Amino acid sequence: MEANLQTDAILLSAPRQIGVQQVGITPPGRSDVVVEIAHSGISSGTEKLFWTGDMPPFPGMGYPLVPGYEAVGEVVEAGADSGLKCGDRVFVPGANCFTASPDSPVFALFGGAARRLVSDASRVVQVDAGLGAEGALLALAATAHHAIAGSQGRFAGLIVGHGALGRLLARITMALGGPAPTVWETNPARMGGATGYTVCPPDAAPHTRFELIIDASGADGQLDRLIPHLAPGGELVLAGFYTQPLSFAFVPAFLREARLRVAAEWQPADLHATRALLDRGALSLAGLITHRTAPAQAEAAYQRAFTDPDCLKMIIDWESAA
Secondary structure (H helix, E strand, O other), X not given: OOOOEEEEEEEEEEOOEEEEEEEEEOOOOOOEEEEEEEEEEOOOOHHHHHHHOOOOOOOOOOOOEOOOOOEEEEEEEEOOOOOOOOOOEEEEOOOOOEOOEOOEOOEOOOOOOEOEEEEEHHHOEEOOHHHHHHHHHHHHHHHHHHHHHOOOOOOOOEEEOOOHHHHHHHHHHHHOOOOOOEEEOOOHHHOOXXXXXXXXXXXXXXXXXXXXXXXXXXXXXOHHHHHHHEEEEEEEEEOOOOOOOOOOOHHHHHHHOOEEEEOOOOOHHHHHHHHHXXXXXXXXXXXXXXXXXXXXXXXXXXXXXXXXXXXXXXEEEHHHHO
């Protein structure tokens, strides 16, 4: 590949200022692959905070930036040491392949929302081509897996929030052999769509106690609401992204000898474990993509992804712009 090549990428130039622009991409090395992206997803957690300008200081952040860490596409060039070949379908968890000049830097946080990406082959994961656009959901599923796996064999009896992450937490809980959890949701627009588990408002079971609760809502003020629902020795896992300081009343936590865990980002092992669940048919990603649009409509797509409760997952369809 020649140096100084360019690709179309979604560029967040400042809070709430987003569009498609041409950016430079670095030439690949022997261990790299060049991936023609077919679909990329919009994260309603971290990307929303960059879009609004509310993201607390975060390593590598700055504007203008190429967002996105949910991308799937086809290898169109494979380095001699990559171990992959042209035509392989892969998931790409973002990339840091964009060139920048001193006068016009481009931050790649997380660098997945582009027509073409260059990545070290060790960072990509092969996926079944039959997944189509659902292949872009692998990172979100791995995030859910990471939150569950950290509890060392205990399964959540309660999941809070029935967005895309909450649904994946419920599905993966059952795919790993756990009992069907209860999911709390306050938004009527998100009450439907359960597959084998129960979704209800929080006041439907006010006295139930759970050994493990996973909060996927990211809502403020959740700790004092959820700790009283823990069983003695129970654990509360924070799987959302919280922008405000968290606090809780000590006495209810003391009486339960409660444990609090923050689930950080997925690890490579979570990606591979999630793919294994998909490969053997234990996990489905169906029904999570509710909206798709072309890159040219990026501004409207990002706004809708962050403000419309009916939008579980917005996918940018790069194939439509080919």
